[in-house]
Amino acid sequence: MSAQDSEVTGVYRPPTEVSAGTVLQRRYRLLERLGVGGMGEAWKAADSGRLVDGQPAQVVIKLLPPELRRNDExxxxxxxxxxxxxxxxxxxxxxxxxxxxxxGIGCFQVMQYLPGITLRQWMRRHSEGISASAIVSVLSAAASALDYAHGVRKPVVHRDVKPENIMLDPQTGDVHVIDFGLAAEIRNSQTRLSGAETVIAGTASYMSPEQWQGRPASAACDQWALGIVAWELLTGTRPFQGNGMALGFAVCQAALPVLPEPYAFLQDLFARVLCKEPAGRFRTCGDFVSQMQFLLQGTSTDATLIGAQAAVTPSRSIRPEILIAPFSAETARMAQTAWARYLGCEVHWRDEFGQDLRLIPPGEYVMGSDETAEQLQLAGFVLPHSGWREWIAAESPGHTVRITRPFYLGVSSATRAHFAAFVRATGYRTDAEAIGKGGWGYAIETKNGVQRSDFNWKQTGFAQSEQDPVVNVTWKDAQAYLKWLNELTAESGSAVRYRLPREAEWEYACRAGTTSRFFTGDQTGSLRGFANVQDVSFGVVFPSHDQKKWQGFSFDDGSPFTSSAGLYSSNPFGLCDMLGNVWDWCNDYFDAGYFGRSPVEDPRGPSSGDSHVLRGGSWASGPVHLRCSSRDYYGPGHRSYAVGFRVVADLTQAEKV
Structure with missing residues (x-):
C-alpha cells in the first residue's frame, strides 16, 4: 500500500522512498521533482496544512541524499x-x-516555493550579455540578504553562496538567496562519511581561503563568494581555476588575475573583496556592491557583458554622481577613481614642479558646526579666554555646501624645497625678509617663540628638512608663489592654473565624508598617528607653556616642531596634515557672519575684507583648533612659524566638469 493509499484507509505508513504523489507526514504531497544532485533532492509539493485561496499552498521539500537519510549525524x-x-x-x-x-527518508526541510530560475540558469539564458544595471540589481539584493543574516542576534553565515543558490523571477525581477547553511551541512556530513580528515563546507569554486584552510566560517566568507559571483557575472569565468587541491592552492596563494581590459577600472575593487585575509575585505557585502555600483555609473548602462570579451566600455559621457556626506572612506576612494576615469586623469598627480596632488571629487556636506562654546567645554575642550567664544560662534550655523567641480589639492602643504625653487628662480624676498621685524622662530636661550629680524622661511630656530612645510610665509608670499607657477605653466602651453583653496573646498577635503569633530572621530585621542599637534614633545621644548590653560594633547606624536610631508597617516581622500603641522592659508576673506548667508553651491567667501582665513591648526595647536570646523584669520602680511599654505590646481576639462 502506498502512502497516498493510507489516506483512504486511515492507516499512515511512512514512505521508504519518494516519487510524485508521495505524502510526507500526512501533509506534504510531492508534485514534481525540481532537481536532484549531490546535495539531495528538491520537490515541489502541496501543503494541506497551509491554504492559499482555499487550496493547499505550494512549497518546496528538500530531502537528504539517499546515502545520508539514515545517517544519525x-x-x-x-x-x-x-x-x-x-x-x-x-x-x-x-x-x-x-x-x-x-x-524511511530522514529529516527534510519545508521552504517557500519561489517561481523562477537560478542565477546559473539565468546566466545561461543570457549568454549574449547581461546589462550592468541588471548585475548590480542581483548583487544588491543578495548582499542585502547576506548582511541581514550576518547581523541578527545569532549571526548566520550562508557558507555556500553561488549562482545555484540565488533565485530570480524573470517576470517580477524578485531575487532570493536560498539554502542558508543547508548545502554546507550536507557537504559536512558527506565529508565525514567519506573519512576525510578535513571537513569542508562550501562549493570549491566559491570557497574563501579560510574555508580551504579549515578556519571557522564568518561573514567574510560569504562576501568572498559574492565577489566570485560578481566576477563571473562580469566576465563569464571565475578568477581561480583548477580542480581539487590545485584550486585550493590557487585560491590561497595565487595572485588575483587581471580583469579583462574593459573592466580594468574595477581591479582595485576586486582586489579588496577577494583579499586573502578576511580583515582586508569590505565591512559588509553591501559596501562592496555599493562601490561596484558607483564605479559602474561611468559605463554605458545599456551595454552588454559577454564572457571575458565584455562589450561594455567606460564612457566619459556619463558624469559620476556627486558625493553626499556622510560617506565612507571606501566611497571616497572609489569616487576619486570614478572621477579620474571620467576625466581621463590620475587620482594622484605629481606635477612638473614635483608637487603631489590628489583629485578631490565633487560633493555635498554640512560646513561649519552648531556646537557652542559651552557644549565644547562640557565635552572636555578648554577655551583659554572669553575671546575664543567669538571664534567658536564664527563656525555657525552649520550649513549645506555643494562643491560642484572636481579639483586637485596638494597632498601636503607646500614644502621648503618647492618654495626654494621659486626663490632661486625669481630672487623673491618674503615679507619676513623685506620687513625689519622679520618672522617668528624658536629662541633656544629662552625656550620660547619670538619674532626676530633673522627669522624667516629659511631660518626658524629649529631644524627643518627640505620636505618640511615652508613657514613664515604671508598670504601675499603664497600668492607670489602661485603667480610664478601659473606663469611657467602658461609659457609651456599648459592650461593648468594654481591657486589657494577656498575655505569651503578646504573643509570638504579635510572632512572627506566624515561628520565628526576630527576626520578621525570625536575624541582627541583619535588624532594620534594622523596629526602633528601640541603634544608631550611640544611641552618638552616649551617647558614654560601652560598646558592646562592652553590645552594640549595627552599623547606624544614624536615631532616637537614641524614634520616632513607625509609622516603621518592621510585622511580618506589621501591628504596628509589637513589637521596639524601648519595652518593653511585660504583664498577667502574672513567674515564671522558669512556662514549665515553663504550660498549652497561653491561659496567663494566675502567679496572684501581685511583678513584672510586660516584652516587646520598646527604643531603648536591644541584640540579646539584641530577640529575640522575651526576657523582662524589674520591680515595678508601675517607670518608665523606655524603658518604655511597648500595649493589647488584647477582642472581644465571645462566641458566635462
Missing part, C-alpha cells in the same frame, strides 16, 4: 541548522517554514 546536522535559520525573515531570503522527519 547527517540528520542531526540538519536539525541543528534548522534551529539557526528558521527565524530569518527578509524580503530576499527564501523563507524556511518547517522541518519534518520520516523514519
Amino acid at each position: 547527517a540528520n542531526e546536522d540538519i536539525r541543528r541548522e534548522y534551529s539557526r535559520v528558521w527565524l530569518l525573515s527578509h524580503p530576499h531570503i527564501c523563507k524556511l517554514f518547517d522541518m519534518g522527519e520520516e523514519d
